[in-house]
Amino acid sequence: MITLNLTLPDAGYPIHIGQGLLDQPDLLLPLLASDKVAIVTNEVVAPLYLARLVDALRTRGIAVVPIVLPDGEDHKDWQTLNHIFDVLLAERCERSTTLIALGGGVVGDMTGFAAACYQRGVPFIQIPTTLLAQVDSSVGGKTAINHPQGKNMIGAFYQPRAVIADMRLLDSLPDRELSAGLAEVIKYGLLGDAEFFAWLEAHIDALRARDMTALEYAVRRCCEMKADIVGQDEKETGVRALLNLGHTFGHAIEAGLGFGTWLHGEAVAAGMVLAAATSHALGWLQDSDLARIRALISAAGLPIQAPDLGVEQWLTLMSHDKKVHQGKIRLVLLQQIGKAVIEETLPRAILDDVLSGPHIQSRAH
């Protein structure tokens, strides 16, 4: 096991990465504020891992309230959040009850937001069970639910007490979910580490074959970068915005098709292609850079074309994104592979071209 530390001005927490960590309750026990926890998971993860975690805690004398949510991004809404609150209240969970998120990005985001709001804040711990959650969403304290008009529109910055990434949990991850996680992994190479991007090109097949050494390195490198960036800018007033590479396009895809139609990682993958295409249109990326990016995303089993939402709907959905500032769409673009920048003055014509160009699927007739 290796442990990274995310350092914040008034807090900080460990990110443990290793194999078999789910069976090590000693990692959890010192973090609990009382002898009671609520484990929030979903109906896919519960049959696989819930009993193991519950048993490990109960044998140590911890009272456990399990809360099983429906699976999927389309349930990342108020109704499901309120179900968490209903159970917490029915089970008399107090301010000292620790919430444990056992699941992927949706479970982590909802559990974190529930922890932020329940009785104005209770402790929580992330145990991510998907690659996407391990490399990205479980780290950094962004929590949220979706609103019909926009992804992650209602939420909080609320940090966990620890992130425990057990690589063995990826054994059960469906291939499609593994690929979705690789989208965020590729994002880290693209936005800030050309060497890591090249490493990914060389190891993409090993990663898809679930080579544990390769996966563990990828998770570690992404968490290092995320911890570094979040440590500099917890509330996203500056550099943290770079982590949204591909996400303004991606969120528009998710909202435009209906949450849950494409996986978040798939939408981000196509969104990164659009961001790269935009950067290419600006003359920042070369033909060969764009080709490398498309090739790696494709090799990861991810889409390299976005759905055809129509330019007007694209712009409407993108203008609802949180990255909008003073009415202008702020896009994260690439000056080169490994160097992202925030661009606010993009000519509309370039965006129009990209959103109706070759990186958009032909519309079915």
Add this chain to the structure above:
Amino acid sequence: MITLNLTLPDAGYPIHIGQGLLDQPDLLLPLLASDKVAIVTNEVVAPLYLARLVDALRTRGIAVVPIVLPDGEDHKDWQTLNHIFDVLLAERCERSTTLIALGGGVVGDMTGFAAACYQRGVPFIQIPTTLLAQVDSSVGGKTAINHPQGKNMIGAFYQPRAVIADMRLLDSLPDRELSAGLAEVIKYGLLGDAEFFAWLEAHIDALRARDMTALEYAVRRCCEMKADIVGQDEKETGVRALLNLGHTFGHAIEAGLGFGTWLHGEAVAAGMVLAAATSHALGWLQDSDLARIRALISAAGLPIQAPDLGVEQWLTLMSHDKKVHQGKIRLVLLQQIGKAVIEETLPRAILDDVLSGPHIQSRAH
């Protein structure tokens, strides 16, 4: 105008108290993060003051989105909160849009919570229009909505950028609301300032007659005490809990009768009598202390008997309160007038007696 400052480790903000402040947009303008605000108010306050504030801001070039909520504690729920989000999204409000709460405690709590959650946090400003909000709820950053199983169960600690208490707004306050505000005023005397309690005994008629000098002094003294306490303990891990005097009983009354049946201040008033009666049963307060407390609360136009919820329902509702810790009800009690303490080891028999004793209304047959 006088200005108090609430000092926090990583922030702090002014509390302006004076007459005619609503017409001084210069107090607001330096606090805005952009040239766009959303004013959240309710259908009672809107006809009285909304146009004045909107006009004052629009003439200074600020774009204003008005959001008018239904009135009353029974609307302090997710549905109404979501209406705020719907409008903010429809009007393309961004992270730099400042929310302004123009109303009483319900509007302030909901606006603050909306500001805490919308796009993971936008700035907000409190313009309290009721005495209760001016002396208590607008200061200190507690925001929340109710859950059917408990008051203020879902919320956040989220501080405003400023509190602007315009005493002239109290001119339009119904007598019943004025009395409800006096409950919180009396609370400050009881919990920490015997001299102020005595001043209230001498000036209760002037306060009910809306003597501006008396009201302004009361608001100032309460805000001083609240700023001092919150500055010591923003997240209520210690001394801030004393501000809940009367509230564990009071919240049970509100939830037990249905939110909105009794005003919050009325429930707190009866709750303070029960806290005093409990303190008296413990031998801490003398007969004469209990008599003074009942007399002042009654003179303020407030109930000195609580409804008969039945002991079992009392205990159930009280055990849902956020002040519960390790299964024990934590009550704020009075060692003397002007000195509150937190008590966790209250014998159940004493509570049973109080909850079925003379400070409970006879049940209607």
